[in-house]
Amino acid sequence: MAEKPATWLAPLLLFIAVFYLYPLIDVIRLSFTNAGSVSQPYVYTLSSFSAVLTSPDFAAMLTVTVIFVIASVAGQLIAGLLIATLLIEGEKRRLPGASFVRSVVLIGWVLPGVVIGIVWKLLLDETGSGILASVATAFGWTNVTFLSAAGPALFWVIVANIWRGTAFSMLMQYSGMKTISPELYEAARVDGAGFWQQFRYITIPSLKRVTMINLILISIATLNTFDMIVPLTGGGPGRATEVIALYIYNVVFVEFSLGRGAAVAVILMLFGLALTLLYFRFFLAREDEEGAS
Template identity: 50%
Template sequence: MSQTLPASASPTAVRHDRPERRRLADRPLIWVAPLALLLFATYIYPALDVIRYSFTDATLLNPDFEYTTESYGAVIGNPDLPEILWVTLVFVAASVVLQLALGLLVALALYRGKQRNLPGVSFVRVIILASWIVPGVAAGIVWQLMFNEASYGFFNGVLRAVGLSPVAWLSDPDMAIWSAVIANVWRGTAFSMILLYAGLLVIPRSLYEAASVDGATAFRQFRYITLPQLRPIMLINTILISIFTLNTFDLILPLTGGGPGRATEVLALYAYNTVFRNFDLSSGSVLAVVLLLISIAFTFFYVRLLPKEN
């Protein structure tokens, strides 16, 4: 039984409509162009501008500048740079390892709680996420009060209450960096938990059921099922938190200010201080370029570890 076209539509109009749709589908740049312009304006152009300023002698106090490579020589030849890079390495490595470990533990706990229909799982998840949305400056102020060595400091108050000696959390150079790591891990663990919890939810239950039938213990299931299944998302998580931690300065600024001495002055905070305290825009741009190159190196290294798709 043949269909009849509406009076307002003719076969000629239908024939013209389909090629028009095909022409739009064959030109994806029409749809990609707005997004490409947005990315260029918000990401690519600022990065190129920072690279341009790194080849100048510009300062915030003098609008005139000349193009030169002396800023690179001054930054690379700075005797404080090796110490700052070492502090950055310790801060990033310790933060990433602890965020991954604690994020996985919390995600596993929430996952098992959801499986057993325990009450309060959603509430605990919201409480943990609250630490992630707290601004870095606010988190730094809160932890500065908790680590404070005065009588109102929370941790030292607890130590005194149980008869232990107070700890120089922020004034001891060897302890201050670990205080900054603790504060950063508290702030960033929630992000790892989100990604890993989502990864746990998509692991097929049939894998665990088959392993249980074969007599595999919980540890062996975790080792041979959970970890391999989570490997891609763990690597992506590692990329993201490595870059986030490498660029962290807003939390350290109110917590220690980079002190005592340079014990907690990571590379991002050093770049901030160079631009907004020393007003040296060119050297700050060089440090920003160094941060960008390190982030790209991190990304390429982790991407090579991702499993290849067939």
């Protein structure tokens, strides 16, 4: 007698319920309380959401987060597409070093975020031990600012996050390019299409669904980034690089305010869902327009 699918799915569903669904429900529940720590009594109220949404600090962090997410996602998408294209072209031309380049790019993805933050901290330290500061001094540049001012600090945090996430974007788009039929490119070359024409009219349209999945995943990953920022800037100078995910960490584990931390976590989750729905709507609308034409 054949086993029912539910028998095989039960362990997976139990795992999801215990480690994903229950924590999610509990965070949503705590967001409607004024809980301080686990041992303290609390009441159900909307004060946590009210305190967060009316706080000027939250508005400032929301602006920083939007800039951080948009710039990081755009940078990862473009850099990943560029590297994937170069790798594909290198393989077509049988150039040596393609595997080496792929391995080097993957380093940023496999390293833990804390390690990446420490590496970039060593690179950008403005004292004599900083690598870039030492190079700048050797060329006669003094008082170079990397992390001690708001604008440069946010810029370098974005650059570090792009370096970290480009590998995943490259893998997604590289895999998508490998599925495109070579016959399409051969037919385009016969018709006289050059590299850029092939890239624009064959590669880009063929990567639409991969690009949508890529955008969703790297956007969610960037929204939840804080491990890299902690050793790199700690959210400073001031709160210039304190994104919402880092704010949640500080509220819960430094200020011990579970209610407010949970409220911000729910708001961040809603941002992620809204962003995902926006991507789906945009790409589906584009497909409908192309199908109608």
